[in-house]
Amino acid sequence: MASKESTQRRAARVRRQIKAVANGRPRLSVHRTSKNIYVQVIDDAQxxxxxxxxxxxxxxxxxxKTGADSAAAAEVGKLIAERAIKAGVKEVVFDRGAYIYHGRVKALAEAAREGGLSF
Incomplete structure (x- = not known):
């Protein structure tokens, strides 16, 4: 199992690469736990x-019933796309953090794209 330090290094490496290509776009940041999934659209400039x-x-x-499956992640993806568009954001850069692009993270990203966000 990965140590906390290696997980933090991996997340920092992903964030550094994202900020290099962001061109002022807000960041769609994902955090998942064993029971839930959270997502934010963050303006790093402000x-x-x-x-x-x-x-x-x-x-x-x-x-x-649960927040720990791909169906729940897809619902959250649709919800964040709706809220981001209401806030005037259509283009974002996807920050997967230290998580691989697979399973719940992938389901959330694809649902956000279907909801109207582009990244």
């Missing part, structure tokens, strides 16, 4: 969160 969504929200918890 240091502000423009939109956020997670499986912990009331409307989500009432309709879904």
């Amino acid at each position: 240091g502000r969160t423009l939109a956020a969504a997670s499986t912990l929200e009331k409307e989500f918890k009432s309709s879904k």
Whole structure:
């Protein structure tokens, strides 16, 4: 299992590469745990969160049994796309953090693309 330091190094490496190609676009940052998934659209220039969504929200918890599967991640992806477009953001750069682009992270990204975000 990866140590905390190696995980932080990997996340920092991904973020460094993303910031190099961002060209002022906000960052779509993903964080997942064993039970939930969280996503934010962050404007790094101003240091502000423009939109956020997670499986912990009331409307989500009432309709879904669990927040730890790909279907839940896809719902969160659609929700973040809707909120980001409402906030005036259509183009983002995807920050997967230290997670590989597979499973729940991939489901979230594809649903966000279907919802209207481009990255």
